[in-house]
Amino acid sequence: MSTGIEEENFDEETLGPIGTERMTLNMGPQHPSTHGVLRVSLELEGETVKSCNPVIGYLHTGIEKNMEVKTFNKALPMTDRMDYLAPLSNNLGYVLAVEKLLGIEATRRCSYLRVLLVELTRLNSHLVWLGTHALDLGAMTVFLYCFREREKLLKIFEKVSGVRMMTSYFRVGGVAREPYPEFYSDCEVFLKDFPNKVNDYEELLTDNPIFRRRTEGACPITKENAFALGITGPILRACGVSYDIRKNEPYSCYEEFDFDIPVRKNGDIFDRYSVRISEMRESQKIATQALNGMPEGPLMSDAPKVVPAPKEQLSHDMEALIHHFKIFTEGYDVPAGEVYQVIESPRGELGYFIVSDGGTKPYKVKVRAPSFANLHSLSEITSECLIGDVVAAIGSIDIVLGEIDR
Amino acid sequence: MHSQIEDEALSDNNILDQDEDVIAIKKKFKGSNLLFFGYLDQISVQIPPSDLLNVATFLLEERNFKQLSFLAGVDCLELNLEYRFKVVYSLLDFERAKRIRLEVVCENDLMPRLPSVCSVWSGANYHESEAFDLVGIHFEGHPNLKRIFTPDGFEGFPHRKDFDVSSETVEFSFRPTLEGKPSAKK
Numbered sequence: 001m002s003t004g005i006e007e008e009n010f011d012e013e014t015l016g017p018i019g020t021e022r023m024t025l026n027m028g029p030q031h032p033s034t035h036g037v038l039r040v041s042l043e044l045e046g047e048t049v050k051s052c053n054p055v056i057g058y059l060h061t062g063i064e065k066n067m068e069v070k071t072f073n074k075a076l077p078m079t080d081r082m083d084y085l086a087p088l089s090n091n092l093g094y095v096l097a098v099e100k101l102l103g104i105e106a107t108r109r110c111s112y113l114r115v116l117l118v119e120l121t122r123l124n125s126h127l128v129w130l131g132t133h134a135l136d137l138g139a140m141t142v143f144l145y146c147f148r149e150r151e152k153l154l155k156i157f158e159k160v161s162g163v164r165m166m167t168s169y170f171r172v173g174g175v176a177r178e179p180y181p182e183f184y185s186d187c188e189v190f191l192k193d194f195p196n197k198v199n200d201y202e203e204l205l206t207d208n209p210i211f212r213r214r215t216e217g218a219c220p221i222t223k224e225n226a227f228a229l230g231i232t233g234p235i236l237r238a239c240g241v242s243y244d245i246r247k248n249e250p251y252s253c254y255e256e257f258d259f260d261i262p263v264r265k266n267g268d269i270f271d272r273y274s275v276r277i278s279e280m281r282e283s284q285k286i287a288t289q290a291l292n293g294m295p296e297g298p299l300m301s302d303a304p305k306v307v308p309a310p311k312e313q314l315s316h317d318m319e320a321l322i323h324h325f326k327i328f329t330e331g332y333d334v335p336a337g338e339v340y341q342v343i344e345s346p347r348g349e350l351g352y353f354i355v356s357d358g359g360t361k362p363y364k365v366k367v368r369a370p371s372f373a374n375l376h377s378l379s380e381i382t383s384e385c386l387i388g389d390v391v392a393a394i395g396s397i398d399i400v401l402g403e404i405d406r
Numbered sequence: 407m408h409s410q411i412e413d414e415a416l417s418d419n420n421i422l423d424q425d426e427d428v429i430a431i432k433k434k435f436k437g438s439n440l441l442f443f444g445y446l447d448q449i450s451v452q453i454p455p456s457d458l459l460n461v462a463t464f465l466l467e468e469r470n471f472k473q474l475s476f477l478a479g480v481d482c483l484e485l486n487l488e489y490r491f492k493v494v495y496s497l498l499d500f501e502r503a504k505r506i507r508l509e510v511v512c513e514n515d516l517m518p519r520l521p522s523v524c525s526v527w528s529g530a531n532y533h534e535s536e537a538f539d540l541v542g543i544h545f546e547g548h549p550n551l552k553r554i555f556t557p558d559g560f561e562g563f564p565h566r567k568d569f570d571v572s573s574e575t576v577e578f579s580f581r582p583t584l585e586g587k588p589s590a591k592k
Contacts, residue, residue, distance in 0.1 A: 056554055056555070057553075057554050057555040057556065057557070060555040060556065062564060064565065065564055065565055065569075065571070069571075100446055101446070227472040227473050227500070228472070228473075228527055228528045228529055229528055229529040230473055230474055230475065230476075230527070230529030230530075230533075231529075232473075241500060243500050243503075248500075248503040249503050337445055337446065338445065338448075338450070338494075338507075339445075339446055339448070340448065340496055340505070340507065342475075342505075349475065351475060351476065351496070353476065353478055353494065353496070355480060357484065357485055363484070363485070364478075364480050364481075364565075366476065366478035366494075368475055368476040368496070372532060372536075373476075373529060373532070373533075375532075376529055376531065376532050405555060406555075
């Protein structure tokens with residue numbers, strides 16, 4: 001076969017040794033495995049990553065600024081839009097922060113209901129993570145299985161709050177409305193079946209030699225680096241730190257539940273996977289306990305100036321009508337002060353730092369988004385790894401760009 | 407903020423008197439002008455900018471505050487305080503599950519500047535870039551201080567209270583038509 005190239009061109013002098021040149025490669029912002037609009041600027045030598053620089057800001061919508069011009073109640077739906085895979089966790093963090101400033105406490109039944117819903121949200125979020133992470137590594141089946149289960153959860157959320165994803169179900173001092181009558185039995189059916197589903201995922205991935213070879217020992221991070229970089233959540237627990245805000249700084253009655261904190265040692269991609277899989281089993285346990293132990297009693301707190309009275313009361317109670325009118329027109333005054341409330345979101349420490357000047361609107365809201373800090377680890381864990389592992393590393397951090405850019 | 411809650415904070419001295427970190431900081435930085443506040447079971451320490459790095463290093467190395475949870479620039483323009491900008495640092499000690507907040511008041515209202523704590527907690531990098539981008543606080547010694555959220559060529563700092571949100575300048579470009587450029591008279 002003639003190549004059209006003369007033979008003498010192939011001597012060593014003209015060809016020379018293969019040169020290595022540093023190449024800059026942009027991955028994203030429109031790339032399916034960056035899980036949103038993240039751009040990663042990679043410096044490559046051959047297939048080895050020499051430096052990796054995440055570029056963010058493509059989804060910045062000024063949510064924190066926007067919350068400053070809304071009353072405390074109206075600012076709540078903004079929180080859903082940040083971490084859109086775990087909207088109820090966001091709601092909970094915000095609601096707890098405002099309740100702390102106001103000095104009111106949710107009723108016991110309300111706390112249990114919140115725990116139940118937040119743990120279902122954690123399952124929801126981890127299912128999306130597991131599906132997309134496996135898809136990035138080439139396992140299509142897991143993705144379809146995960147989304148099948150997630151659909152059931154979204155149906156429950158839709159029935160309970162009216163919306164599939166942007167639930168905004170929690171309110172300061174309670175929840176938006178009483179859950180629908182079959183809510184508890186729907187949850188029970190789902191939770192009873194769920195451990196078998198996790199077994200299915202594990203069969204497809206944990207015992208899969210290809211998956212293990214891609215993930216074991218890949219892109220590890222040490223405990224000390226994780227501390228310094230501000231990393232929290234499953235990534236921190238994968239490198240051997242047993243710290244879970246639900247356990248160590250309990251909120252919303254979490255101290256009454258019996259659950260373990262999954263911890264692994266190596267801090268590589270497989271350990272992060274393994275921690276999240278175990279967390280799904282623990283979440284199922286917590287949700288089942290909340291369901292079975294659901295206390296009797298009122299759902300809304302006794303704070304008439306903050307929590308609107310039920311509709312039946314408005315027709316005969318003048319005071320309730322006045323409060324109702326004031327809550328929905330001008331809002332309620334929140335005592336001046338600063339508060340920082342943390343919760344354990346599916347991605348790590350989600351914190352709300354709220355400054356109030358005594359008015360009806362928050363003076364300043366700063367959201368400590370777990371993904372924002374966790375993304376910082378990307379340049380650390382991908383140095384000197386192969387370019388194919390970058391996709392796996394991004395998936396293992398479990399980022400949500402809505403929360404990073406806010 | 408604290409001028410408004412000061413009375414409450416002063417009456418709430420119990421948390422401050424018993425807290426071992428507060429005692430340790432008071433002992434170590436005797437000569438410095440530090441203010442301590444306890445509010446809703448949370449402790450915050452106001453320190454002058456010159457002491458920031460010393461206090462941060464002390465808290466990391468001797469009080470075991472291994473993680474900087476976040477830092478946030480706050481524009482206090484509408485709070486009737488004698489200063490305009492402050493930066494709030496929130497620290498966490500994992501072993502004791504203990505949090506403490508540092509507050510640093512920027513001395514210059516027109517050009518707020520603070521030393522960067524990236525050398526103490528490397529995770530401060532992103533958070534300082536955020537505070538620079540949104541509130542306009544400069545961190546001296548930051549390895550790569552740049553705007554991370556706002557688009558290229560963006561002017562102003564959106565999280566400042568005097569940032570104009572009522573309108574946005576939109577650049578129009580007119581395409582010439584067959585009749586020439588569109589004019590106001592038509």
